[in-house]
Amino acid sequence: DAMVIQNPRYQVTQFGKPVTLSCSQTLNHNVMYWYQQKSSQAPKLLFHYYDKDFNNEADTPDNFQSRRPNTSFCFLDIRSPGLGDAAMYLCATSRVGRLDSPLHFGNGTRLTVT
């Protein structure tokens, strides 16, 4: 089945130690998103790729970076994780340009910072 896959499901890192979360998709969608979701809150968009065009949200900390080497893969890099970065990180994809096209989400990676 076509889907969005996130690895790992659970990630533990130490304060200040860089960490990378990965996302892959078999939907061949042009757009890939990274969301941060803290407990009992709505997902917050960090950035998205429109093909290779990177779009950063204005309030996304510089600590967060992303890479998209090809259509299928997208990575979230947290350069120096703080305790406040502990959250669920959700990857999503969509078809380009259509307002009625839903987002397809992966199951997320839950990041713990110790």
Place this chain on the structure above:
Amino acid sequence: GNSVTQMEGPVTLSEEAFLTINCTYTATGYPSLFWYVQYPGEGLQLLLKATKADDKGSNKGFEATYRKETTSFHLEKGSVQVSDSAVYFCALSSTMDTGRRALTFGSGTRLQVQP
């Protein structure tokens, strides 16, 4: 800017009760509207959508009607089951000034269904 307001939870119901989760929105133009559901430990899944005024989205017994006059998209189900326990997010999709699409989520409503 765009915004979505949902009723606060948790909503606790007994099995077979009627469900309503209110959602209102503020947006320019003609957004598309969605309900997503998030089961424990999982990502969000699309539940239903509506793309223009008076459209009714439906799936798995859930329904929501796009009401432009009241800027609402309330979620309803006639008879809930324990398996419907989850967090429900209302969302709207619109075009930003840049021409790019933006998806705005409500804060989510937790539904707990008791046997």
